[in-house]
Every structure is written in C-alpha cells, then in structure tokens.
Amino acid sequence: ESRTVADHTLFRHAAYIDGQWIENGESGRFTIANPSTGEQLADLPSLSRPQVAAAIDAAHRALPGWRAKSAKQRAQILRRWFDLVNEHAEDLARLIVLEEGKPVTEARGEIAYAASFIEWFAEEAKRVRGDVFPAPDPANRVLVLKEPIGVCAAITPWNFPAAMITRKVAPALAAGCTMVVKPAGQTPLTALALAELATRAGVPAGVFSVVLGKASEVGAELTGNPLVRKVSFTGSTEVGRLLLQQSAATVKKSSMELGGNAAVLVFDDADLETAVSGVVAAKYRNTGQACISANRVYVQSGIYERFTAELANRVADLPVGDGFEPGVMLGPLIDQSAVAKVEEHVADAIGQGARVVCGGARHDRGGQFYQPTVLADVGAGMKVTREETFGPITPLIPFTHEADAIRQANDTEFGLAAYVFSRDAERIWRVAAALEAGMVGINSGLISNETAPFGGIKQSGLGREGSIYGIDEYMEMKYLAWAGS
C-alpha cells in the first residue's frame, strides 16, 4: 500500500484561521509521530490564547453571512464538500493510517463514515422546521422558530480523526453556525485536510477554522471566550467534566460524548457465530480504541466454554502490524501510555485470578503493538471491568442469571453503549429496556451510522450526534407570541 499522499496540498503543517494557513505559533511548536514506526510526521505551530481568540473573532465575523445564506445554499456547499471527501478518500485514509495507525481498510471505512455525516446534514439542512400551536386565546398565534446557536467550538479525540470532525462540523454548518475546531494533538493532519477540502467546496473564510496547540491553553480560550455559544466535545469523562466547569462561567450549551464501559451480554440462547463475530467487531476494531468498544463480556454458563474457545480461536489469529501492510487487522496503540495502561489492566486481572486464553503481552514487533488478548474467569472488582481499557483485551465474565448480568452491566457510572446477543425476542426486549445505556446493539457489534442518534447517558455524556436529532444540538428555539386583532 502506498504511504504517500498524492495531493500534497492535503498534507498541511499549519493551523487554519479565517481562510489563512497560520505557520507561526506564538506558543512554540509540537511534533507528531507515526504510532506504527515512531517516525516524525510533522512539526506544527502551537497557537497562543490570543491566536485562538482571533479564530473565534473570525467565526463571529463570518456568522451573519453564513446564517443568512439559504438552507439550500448551505446544503449545496456541504454536498460539494462530501463529493470532495469521496474524491480524495484514499489520501485522507492514508493520513489516518499515518497519524493514528489503524489498518488502511478501516481507515477507508472511517472516511466513508465521516463523509456520510456531511451528506446526511447537507440533506437535513433543508428540513429544519419549527412549530405552530393553538394559543389559549384563539386570536393569537404561538410560533416556534429554530435558529442557529452562533459560534461553536469543538474539541475532538484522536481515535477517529476524520469522523469526529465531520460529525460536529457538518451539523453546525448545516444549521447556519460557524465553528472553530481543536483536533487531538496526536491527529491534526486529517482535520487540516478536511478544512482544505471544505474551503475548495466553497465554505467561506472563518466559517470553519482549525486551531492547534496545548490542549489546556486552547481549551481554556474555547470554553472561556464569551463569543462562543456552544462547545461540543468528544473525549474522556475527566476532560469533559473540566470543559463543562469552564463553560459554566459563560453558560454555554454543550454536547459531550464521553467515556464508556460497554458491557456485552451473551445468553445461552444466542447464535454462537453471531455472538463471536459481534464481539470481534465491537472489540478489536481500531485495536479496541473506541468509546463504544466492548469493554466487558458477560457470558452465560451454558455457552461460556464454547464461546471462550471460539473467540480465542478467532482472535489469536488476527494479524498485527503497520496499517499499510496487507492483511493487517490490528494496528498499534496510540502511544506508550496506552500500552502501559493495557499492561496494568492485564496484570491486575491476572493477579486477581483471571486466566489468559490468548495474548496477554506486548507483541513481538515491539513499539506500541500489543497482542490481541482474551482473558477468562474475570471478576467484578478488576480494572478491566471497572475502567475503560482502550486496548485489544476482551475480559470474559461468566454469569448464570439474567438479572445478575443486568445488575453487573449497569454497575458503572458510564452509560454509552451495551450489546445483547440472544435469539429470544422477549428476553431481548426485557434486557434492552433494563440496560442503562444510550445505545444497545442487538445481535450486532456495529452500531454507528449517520442515521442513528449516537450518545450516552449517565456520565457518558450529554446530547446526541448524527440522525434527525443531531442538528438540534446546534439550534436554539425562539418562541413568537403573536397577538391577533
């Protein structure tokens, strides 16, 4: 597979503010590295708070013109952006492999997924509608309009460097908002390429800017600046809490897609092949580095031994390597601290009596590669069940009674995704209703797409992305009390 980006102007080493590429950072510079090889990929500017404030000012200046366009005009520009992302899908996928490490086939899948949000919200832009209600006095009218919130800020994670940008920027722009994005420090290149393509599509200067720099400094400005009316964040619960606190001073609206601790419930009446494939898909995609990754798998006693053997059989053979190598299914972890966390979780589980069925150690390739791992006989108090591991580890926890599995699944402050495998419709309905999660996969390990509302309950977040609901996160209601005569 080729590692070079064919269109050189998609490989940007600068921040993008108000239609200008900003090469000089007033807070120094930072470098990013390929997680597969350790080789340096780019050297980029760290912006100062005044430089971030300048991006916000530009978004504020661009707002009246952008929101005054017809929904159809905004839809057409977004549609051109969608076409350009598809046209340059191969280059964008290569940028993802270079900076994030996932296998190129998964990176292509991410680009298709990222593009689907642009297409979807280009369509939704034209379908924003208000309401009219009968007033208590029949002479009067109660009208509800939807209006863009205004200047928005987004802070995004490294695990889906394209999709986490488009899932926020596309609905914001469709609604008539302008947006300043801070991508994750590890994966800015994909975000910058998306900004380049948005500009080619006709997104005006200032409508979509990308700022780079020290997360705490940039984050403080994005959450503290009174011109920003909305903050959308995807990342850890810990940082989400901090951003909510910082946003409180100026009472910003916020959408938060935070951490998860997804439980999978596999019942005796499940189809074994469906359940194994579902867990492989929900766990090993992106080397387990997704907030909806299966973090704990509860397996009923009647199917436990067979499930364990079959899963290990499938997982032990997953090829690990550089995402550009043909056939690779698992890339590296994002950095050394991610590897250290996985090692700590596995050691803790083994120390408390878990059994390694396959994997259980760093991969022979060294670097940031870890073996695909299955742990059996895992218990409730272990780190692998309490915390989000974010690595290629499946902990299997045996259970006997449905009610006990539900209780254990819900015994967490998180509530993002959960999965159920069963062929009994009554059971599926009962369990899906009882699970405390924003999303429940039923006989499926793949739940994300642009038509579905993505988001969590409890401390997994606020708001929903994608679907017909996603654009509401970027709109305010205005009620008109219209007196008749």
Ligand code: ADP
């Ligand atoms: P992850 O484990 O995915 O790195 P984080 O929550 O640390 O999760 O990071 C998600 C995003 O939040 C990244 O863009 C990161 O740079 C940003 N971030 C981290 N710390 C802060 C902070 N103190 N203020 C603002 N943004 C932050």
